């Protein structure tokens with residue numbers, strides 16, 4: 001059994017990762033400050049598992065992180081904690097600079113101190129895995145793919161802050177020898193995703209009879225990956241990835257936003273037909289484009305496939321079907337997110353300051 005300090009484990013991808021790691025027999029310490037994106041209801045099923053411990057706190061709190069590292073002696077730190085929503089970064093970039101850049105820096109400082117104190121034999125066994133995004137590469141034209149060699153060209157405050165954290169992580173390896181690996185993944189979808197992101201927003205708005213807002217002409221293309229495939233890729237990189245390297249993770253599922261929304265409407269038409277008998281497509285409404293909206297992202301994931309043997313298990317067809325079924329069968333989770341009650345002591349789990 002390994003002990004993993006997971007940061008941001010109450011968020012979308014982090015909570016899916018925590019479930020997977022616990023199911024594989026790992027011990028997980030989940031450090032999360034519980035911003036609006038952190039939701040302990042996503043972890044309710046494992047809250048009593050003796051291999052799981054939740055700690056509310058900030059990755060930028062050096063004293064707390066030092067304490068956790070000393071107390072649990074983790075074999076790995078997996079850093080999911082971040083501000084992650086592009087639109088919010090346009091409205092208010094400061095929190096993105098604070099958590100994604102300053103927070104990651106503070107975390108690296110604590111981890112470096114902890115790692116330097118480890119016995120020589122244990123030093124190389126340790127990993128700091130930094131979870132990042134393909135958005136650091138900027139926008140593609142009609143053709144081509146992001147590889148690990150693509151130069152960084154971030155276009156939003158979100159992607160610029162993630163790019164900056166990636167550079168810090170790289171520098172801590174080159175300068176101090178910290179055994180890091182970084183993953184750059186495409187857009188994720190699946191269970192426990194906060195409904196400000198495209199897919200859950202469209203599912204929940206459709207079911208609530210609200211409009212389905214599409215930016216610009218709806219032709220912006222993203223490469224979509226089912227979240228559990230992202231988590232299995234991270235576990236694979238943790239296990240077999242080469243120290244100091246970066247790995248692109250993607251599903252070869254390029255879809256325009258409009259294609260995604262049509263697909264969701266068509267699946268909901270079958271699973272939960274509207275009373276009127278008309279398609280949910282009727283609820284689509286085009287809205288003004290996001291400023292600086294990147295046109296296309298697409299990942300070349302051949303390195304992780306060739307070096308580590310990782311390939312996704314889900315196609316887009318199977319993943320989106322599973323996702324819709326999850327949102328249909330987890331109405332309580334959805335209601336609590338929509339009415340804000342997920343942020344309280346209702347579960348008796350949150351130690352509010």
Ligand code: NAD
Nearest residue numbers: 008010011012013033034035037038058059081082084188
């Ligand atoms: P999310 O917004 O759902 O979750 C982020 C989590 O981090 C939340 O639980 C939040 O409370 C926590 N957090 C925020 N600031 C913190 C701080 N200062 N200290 C401790 N915890 C803090 O994000 P997500 O979609 O799960 O993304 C996780 C990571 O994966 C991010 O680093 C993101 O950049 C990256 N990523 C996301 C996607 C995607 O499609 N969602 C794709 C590629 C990479």
